[in-house]
Amino acid sequence: LHLQTKNKEVNSVTYVCYICAKDCNDWWNSWERVSNNEDDVATLQKRVSELEKDNAYLKEKADDQENRKSAEGRDMVAFIQRLIPTLLGRENFPTAPMVERAHRTPAHISTPRPGRPRPILVKLLNFQDKVKIMRLARERETLSWEGARISIYPDFSPEVVKRRREFDNVKKKLRVANIKYSLQYPSTLRVIVGGKPKHFRCPKEAEAFFRDTSSLPGQET
Known part of the structure; x- marks a missing residue:
């Protein structure tokens, strides 16, 4: 009888231990699920934040493009024909230059900084108009239209553009030293040193050569 009682007590304790172990296992599984859910929520919140930023950027870009379309009008060719005399002087263009076609570069070709518009490619019918435009643009140095800075440069192949950009660092040094320079086609840097x-x-x-630009006086190209 005493042995049977002990066996019952052992079985009872064993059962209690089993229940406790099961409860602990269930608790651990629940805690693990909660932890995983918290991680998922944090990941989703981060993704939502990124999507909100992307959406705001795209909305701003769309608004900017819409505003530019309003300013440029639907006819880019006509817009360029009006813009060139405005930028470079109507006295230089009593008759608007003949533009064969004009359009913004595709997004996959140009990679402008955020908020910066894609370049406009312009093909002129008269080569002499191109020569005149490039000459006047160099002479005026700084061009602006409705508060925006305008740059005019020849259309180069991607390889030529890459080679010309390799001079960007030394060009910055020349500007800091107030030394004028020119980048000749296809990719030759020209400055006047000692006359x-x-x-x-x-x-x-x-x-x-220009490592110590501070010791070089400003020169004219």
């Missing part, structure tokens, strides 16, 4: 023209076809050579 004589100096040409650099290699960016590294130009960097080495």
Whole structure:
């Protein structure tokens, strides 16, 4: 009888331990699910925040493009024909230059900074108009239209653009030193040093030569 009583007590304790172990396991599984859900919620909140930023950027970009379309009108060719005399002087263009076609570059070709419009590609019918436009743009140095800075430059192939951009660092140094320069086609840097023209076809050579630009006086190209 005593042994049977002990067996019942052991069985009872074993059952209680089983229940406790099961409860602990259930609690652990529940805690793990809650933890995973919290991680999922945090991930979703981060994603929602990113999507909200993307949406705000796209809305701003769409508004900007809509505003530009209103300013430029639906006829880009006519807009360019009006813009060139405005920028470079109507006295230089008593008759608007003949534009064969004009359009903004595709988004996958140009990679402008956020908020910066894509460049406009313009093809002129008269080569002499192109020469005149480039000359006047160089002479005026700074061009603006309705408060926005305008840059005019030839349309280069991607390879030429890449080679010209390799001179960006030394060009910054020249600007800081107040030294005028020109970047000739296809990718040659030209400056006047000591009254004589100096040409650099290699960016590294130009960097080495102008390493100490502060000691060089401002020169005219």
